[in-house]
Amino acid sequence: MERNTFLSKKVFFLYPHSVIQQGLMQELVANEYSIYLVNDHKRFREVVRKFEEPIVFFNIDENLKAEEWENYISEMINSDDNSAMTGVLTYNDDKELAETYLMNLGVPCGFIKLKLGLEQSRGIILKTLEANEAKGRRKYLRIDCWSLQNTEINVKFGENFFTGRIKDISSVGMAVVFDMEQQLQKNMMLNDIQLKLRGKIARVSGPVIGSRETTDGIIYVVLFDQKTDSAKRTRIYGFIYETLQDEINQIMQSREGPESNAE
Incomplete structure (x- = not known):
């Protein structure tokens, strides 16, 4: 069965360096990528x-010896039930x-040398x-928020x-269901x-650009004003990043198959 190319691929960082966590993760989300940090290589083998x-x-550089990393990554690359594209950060x-990773193991996503500096690595x-x-x-x-606590609008x-x-x-x-009887008109600000x-x-603003009736009520689609300042968008990206991370944390702790909030 072919992957739905309309949806994003999951991008995992296993045992990410502190410089990657602090300087890059939220920026990658701001570039509209589904980013996840993982700190358990044993469970990750099952999940990925x-x-x-x-x-x-x-x-x-951490947690496993050099030979153990080579074996771990080689097993993932050569596994029949794994479709992951792999890269190395060091x-x-x-x-x-x-040469071991690029030529012998054939990691397709590169051998990235962090000594080159964060900007070049980025x-x-x-x-x-x-x-x-x-x-x-x-x-x-886009993040599914329907089941999230403490997430709403006024x-x-x-x-x-x-x-x-x-x-x-x-x-x-966003798409939102209001607890009101009156219906909102298209293009209403x-x-x-x-x-x-x-x-x-x-705090944001924006017009209603569409709606549809569902069993949950009328779902309105609101487009944020293009003039929304960067601080507010950063807060939204921060929320998206936290939601993605909570999602993978729950999956890693569960023994059931993963269900994703990200599209």
């Missing part, structure tokens, strides 16, 4: 095969080690993700405030929207 064509970057610039990773079509055909990463109409339940959200808009994202507040 459940996803279609994931991309995995390994920190080979501060070790040994040419023989690079560029290599972004080019690798782009070359492997990690975004899919969807331009923006919006003011006239003198009254109404609460809405967010169905899904991206950096450019919502000037004072308070997003509550896991308890963190961001």
